[in-house]
Each structure stands twice: as C-alpha cells, then as structure tokens.
Amino acid sequence: MAAASSPSGLRRSIVLKRRPKGEPNADDFEVREDPIPAPAAGEVVTRTIWLSIDPYMRGRLREEQTYAVAIQIGEVMTGETVGEVIASADPAFSAGDIVVGSRGWQTHSVTPGDRLTRISKGAAPLSAYLGVLGMPGATAYAGVTEICKPKAGETFVVSAASGAVGSVAGQVAKRAGARVIGIAGGSEKCLWVQDSLGFDDCVDHRSMDLRRELLAACPNGIDGYFENVGGAVQTAVFDQLNPFARVAMCGMVSQYNQTVMPPGPNLGFVVGKRVLIQGFIVSDRPARLTEWRAMAEPLVADGSLVYREDVIDGLENAPDALAGILGGRNFGKLLVRVSHEGD
Amino acid sequence: MAAASSPSGLRRSIVLKRRPKGEPNADDFEVREDPIPAPAAGEVVTRTIWLSIDPYMRGRLREEQTYAVAIQIGEVMTGETVGEVIASADPAFSAGDIVVGSRGWQTHSVTPGDRLTRISKGAAPLSAYLGVLGMPGATAYAGVTEICKPKAGETFVVSAASGAVGSVAGQVAKRAGARVIGIAGGSEKCLWVQDSLGFDDCVDHRSMDLRRELLAACPNGIDGYFENVGGAVQTAVFDQLNPFARVAMCGMVSQYNQTVMPPGPNLGFVVGKRVLIQGFIVSDRPARLTEWRAMAEPLVADGSLVYREDVIDGLENAPDALAGILGGRNFGKLLVRVSHEGD
Numbered sequence: 202m203a204a205a206s207s208p209s210g211l212r213r214s215i216v217l218k219r220r221p222k223g224e225p226n227a228d229d230f231e232v233r234e235d236p237i238p239a240p241a242a243g244e245v246v247t248r249t250i251w252l253s254i255d256p257y258m259r260g261r262l263r264e265e266q267t268y269a270v271a272i273q274i275g276e277v278m279t280g281e282t283v284g285e286v287i288a289s290a291d292p293a294f295s296a297g298d299i300v301v302g303s304r305g306w307q308t309h310s311v312t313p314g315d316r317l318t319r320i321s322k323g324a325a326p327l328s329a330y331l332g333v334l335g336m337p338g339a340t341a342y343a344g345v346t347e348i349c350k351p352k353a354g355e356t357f358v359v360s361a362a363s364g365a366v367g368s369v370a371g372q373v374a375k376r377a378g379a380r381v382i383g384i385a386g387g388s389e390k391c392l393w394v395q396d397s398l399g400f401d402d403c404v405d406h407r408s409m410d411l412r413r414e415l416l417a418a419c420p421n422g423i424d425g426y427f428e429n430v431g432g433a434v435q436t437a438v439f440d441q442l443n444p445f446a447r448v449a450m451c452g453m454v455s456q457y458n459q460t461v462m463p464p465g466p467n468l469g470f471v472v473g474k475r476v477l478i479q480g481f482i483v484s485d486r487p488a489r490l491t492e493w494r495a496m497a498e499p500l501v502a503d504g505s506l507v508y509r510e511d512v513i514d515g516l517e518n519a520p521d522a523l524a525g526i527l528g529g530r531n532f533g534k535l536l537v538r539v540s541h542e543g544d
Numbered sequence: 545m546a547a548a549s550s551p552s553g554l555r556r557s558i559v560l561k562r563r564p565k566g567e568p569n570a571d572d573f574e575v576r577e578d579p580i581p582a583p584a585a586g587e588v589v590t591r592t593i594w595l596s597i598d599p600y601m602r603g604r605l606r607e608e609q610t611y612a613v614a615i616q617i618g619e620v621m622t623g624e625t626v627g628e629v630i631a632s633a634d635p636a637f638s639a640g641d642i643v644v645g646s647r648g649w650q651t652h653s654v655t656p657g658d659r660l661t662r663i664s665k666g667a668a669p670l671s672a673y674l675g676v677l678g679m680p681g682a683t684a685y686a687g688v689t690e691i692c693k694p695k696a697g698e699t700f701v702v703s704a705a706s707g708a709v710g711s712v713a714g715q716v717a718k719r720a721g722a723r724v725i726g727i728a729g730g731s732e733k734c735l736w737v738q739d740s741l742g743f744d745d746c747v748d749h750r751s752m753d754l755r756r757e758l759l760a761a762c763p764n765g766i767d768g769y770f771e772n773v774g775g776a777v778q779t780a781v782f783d784q785l786n787p788f789a790r791v792a793m794c795g796m797v798s799q800y801n802q803t804v805m806p807p808g809p810n811l812g813f814v815v816g817k818r819v820l821i822q823g824f825i826v827s828d829r830p831a832r833l834t835e836w837r838a839m840a841e842p843l844v845a846d847g848s849l850v851y852r853e854d855v856i857d858g859l860e861n862a863p864d865a866l867a868g869i870l871g872g873r874n875f876g877k878l879l880v881r882v883s884h885e886g887d
Contacts, residue, residue, distance in 0.1 A: 260816070431811070431812070435811070450811065450814045450815045451815065452815055453811065453812050453815060456810070456812060462810040462812060463810060464807035464808065464809070464810060465807065465808045465809050465810040465811045466807070466808050466811075467799070467805040467806060467807060467808040468774070468778070468793065468796065468808045468809075468821070469774070469796050469799060469805060470823075471793045471821060471822075471823035472793045472794065472795055472796060472823040472824075472825070473603070473823070473825075474823060475822075475823045475824055475825055475828065476822070476823050477820070477821070477822045477823075478811070478814060478820070478821040478822070479814075479818075479819070479820045479821070479822075480813075480814040480815040480816070480817060480818045480819050480820075481815075481818055482815075482816075482818055485818065
C-alpha cells in the first residue's frame, strides 16, 4: 500500500460567489484558500496540472438544474482535470501517477481513488486527455458515430468546427468518407479548419449571408449535422437538411448566457423530411470514452488526428476563460495551466 | 385470364382548380366528368366505394413539394380508396374483387393491377381498411413501436387522440403497458377517448390552461409523445418531457392551413434531456402496413381494438370533408362514402 504522507501547503479553490447574469465574469467567483487536505483511507491527493474549460459549465451556474446538479453558492466549480498524485491512501495509486478526473477549479484535490483514471505517460501530451483524448473527443466520436452516422459521399456539417468537440467531429466524419463542412467564427478559424483539419470547406458564421454561403458549400444539401451552437446557425442548417438527415444535438452555446430563450425552428420539416434530432451527453456512455481513447491515442501520436489548444496560465484566470469560450474568443481546446507538469 | 369488358357510364373526378389560401373550400376544386375508361392490358377498372380523407392531403395542395409531389392544377386529388373491380385486364383480379389502393377523388379508376391490394371480404368492414387497418393504423403502429417505444409504467401522450392515427397509437402504447394520456379537442372527444378507447386520461386542448391540465394528468412527466398537431399542444408537451423522452413526429395539423409558419420551441432541452425527435412517414415502411394489418384484423374482429368512423356521403363533399378534418371538426376516422358496397 502506498504511503499516505500528509502534503503541506495551501490549496486554492475557485468557488461560486453569485449566479452570473448573462456572461460570467471574475466577480461572480472568489478564491478560497485552505490547507491541502491529507488523504483518508481510499483517498488520493492530487496537484492539478491542467483544468479543462468547457461551455457546459455555464449550465452548472444556473439556478435550475439541467442534466446535472447546479453548483451551489460557495461550492467549488466543477471541471475536468489532469493532475499528479502527491499523496495516496489508495493502494491503486502512488505519488507521481498522472490521473484524469473531474476535480474542479482548484490547485489540489482530495478524492476517492475510484473516481480517478490513471493515464500512461508518454503516449500523448497530458493536456490532450482533456481535449482530443478526453471528454470533448469522446463526445464528438459518440455523436458522429451513434447519431449522425455519416456515409461516404454524404454532406456532414459541424458548427464550432475549430473547437475541441467540433474539430474531432469533423475529422471522424471525414474518416467515414463524408464531405465535411465546418462552421466557425472568423476567417482565421475557418482557414485553420480547412488547411489543418482538412475539412472540405468552412463557412464563417459572421458572414453577411450565412444561408447563402452554406448553400454554396453544400450544393447537395446536408445529411448530417453536429450541433454545438444553436441560434442563427441552427436555423440556416436546418433549412438545408436533406430527407432522412440526422442531427446530433450536443450543445447550443450561443444561448448559454441568455436569460430568456429565443424561439426555435418550426418543426414541420421534421415530419416531411423524416429528420432525426437527438440530444446526447457523453457521460451517459462511459464506455465510449475508453473506446475512443484507445482508438485515438495512436492517431494523436502519429499526427493524423489534428488538434489545437488555447492555453491560459493560472487558476485565477479560469472565470475569464469561461467567459471567453462562451463568447467564442478561444481558438481550439481551451485549457487553464494550473501548475507545470514537472513542478 | 379475366375478361376485359368495357364498363359504360360516366366517371366523376374532383380536380384541383386553384391552390387554396388557408382553409381549402369547395371553390378550390371542380368536378370533371368523362366516360369510365376501358382497361388496357394489365389494368383494372374499379368503382370507388370508400375514399379516405386525411390531413396530409393539405400538403399536396401547396405549390412547394413536401415529401410527395404536389398536385398540379387540373389534376385529380390523391387519396386512398376501397373499391370494387368492375372490369379487369389483369389476370390477378376479377370483377367483384374488393381492392385497396391510392386511386384518388373519383368515382371510378383505371389502374395497373400491381398498384392494388385485394382484401378478403368478411374479415372486417371494408371502410376499416382505410383507417384502423390501413395507412393511419400502420402509421400509428410504426411511430409507436419504432420511435416512441413505450415501456411498462412510462407515460405516453398522443395528440389528436380521437383521430384515425391517434386512437390507434394510444391503444398500441397501452398494450405495451404504458400509462396513456390523450389530447383531444372538446369534452365529447375526451370522454370517448377515456371511456371507449380506455386511455388513462384525456386533456382537452381547448382548456383554459392546457399546461396545467397536462401536468395534472402526467405527474411523472412524459416519456413518449406521438405528435399529430404541433402549435400550443407541442409547446405544452415538450415542456414536460422527461430525460430520454422519444417524440414521433407524425404531423402538425394545426399549421397545415397557415401560410407563414410560426416559430417553434427552443431546442435547448433536447440536449440537456437527451430527447429524441424523429419524423417518419409510413409509406417509407411498406412492410409495416402488411404486418400491422395481419396483427390487427383479429383485434378488430373481436372488438379489442376500438375505432370510430365519421362518414360523409357523396364524392362532391370531399372538399368540405378535407376542410373539416383540418379544423378538427371530424370525430374519428373521416371517410367519404362514394358509392355503396352492394351497388
């Protein structure tokens, strides 16, 4: 059994101070300090290296519950992390192990070992386990393969195409033989989606006439759509769906800061075109993460699965990072570097 | 080979005169008379006995195509019929055979035999082959079993519950063990849905507070919804869907007469609740009609599958009948008796 040494020093955590109205900002949170806890039997203490920032976190700040329990005032914000074990009272872990878990916005965590997954060092950069090899990658994989099911020659569209989920979704659909069109915000992102991810085209959702540009990029209509944004992008895509199109509803980030939800599309087309629209959350399918990680690790290692990271240093910048991702100001998988790997 | 006698007399057909604006009326159509045609080789001449009137017909009158080709000005209106063979040049049919087909709004038709299905006399009333044993019944069966998939103890809701499709959908869900709640227009229909169809409850969509009445009828939320109407009913049901609910999108009759489509529901809930919404059309699944008819014939014969018909006499009243079904003024499966069975 690993020794359960008592780590010393202070832990910093970011807790919810008040529920944000509209875009969250740093004043909605506060930093709390307490001594780094010692592990009880079966527990593990980790030092956080990477913290993932994801759009779904905005839903946790709302009073009403969505699919997960709302964060309460004074609670530590949730979030996926990669950390290093610094003390363990669980025989399955030793100091120095690298683990992935959902340990929240804090510099250190104490947690039952069975909530952590050890990752092998060297297979891929550690940060990748929060993006392309983590929950966002598995989300893309599950939504594309279980709902959109793109076939060779079909047209597949993904919004937020340069993001952590969208970039993988398009690459998975491309491997299935589909013609893949991204939608992203701004020419820099669109260029990267085409040139680096290898999508067949990418439409800028800020363009003057999104509908017409999408039509030009999808002359044969749209057979599969991976929805990350909602709003005007959703309207434009839905209008161009083909009969028997499949829509994977992963997120609608354009409205996460809104207090009153705008109306949606009239659903008459769903009947006539026999469209399938399905919401999903990858945590309902834990086996898919394991499966995806095993499949994707070698593709990341040989460079055939492309990803991009947007790194912000310092835990105290996590609130701004969250505001940024909700506004589409990140470019690639958004991460907070809480400490350095070799510290 | 059956003799190909030449029938004599006139055929009356109802053709589209102009595209209706809003609710269709008799002035949008006109009656055309021509001699009853003689059958060419492989063709069959039938005398129409029953003509089915269904909400989908409104879509055929629009300029733009939905899932089927629009009726052109001067063309005979489409519609499912039961008829008697009066002359046949197809060896598979003989005079006196009863056949089901899609022969349109006319007193007689000439058609290739391979477009007709012979039905056995005596298994059920002939009109039933246009309703409970026909396309509407098979539609209900396919939507419930392939999309809603109600499980024992779940709550299943169906709108237009006293109609040809809704009444069967609820009975199929009831047989699967679900708690079944109908939505219908007016207390007379609601009483029939509860007392004769045996649904657990029925909510009047004309009530002052549909949302609250639905909530009272569905205290455990809604797991499956069979959508026939759209509009305010759709909004009320969608707001009360449970996680992992399944919605079969069969029709949205409340908007078929509208020229500008109203906005629909914000689809954020689809993500958080992992809802599945799927449109379908039974003609994509021809095998389901055969399967359903074989299953349901004995249930109709022994009275355990309940249905109700609303009969209007005379082909010339078909346009008014169509207007009536779009306004919910029918009560049960709407049929036009074009001629009598024994004529």
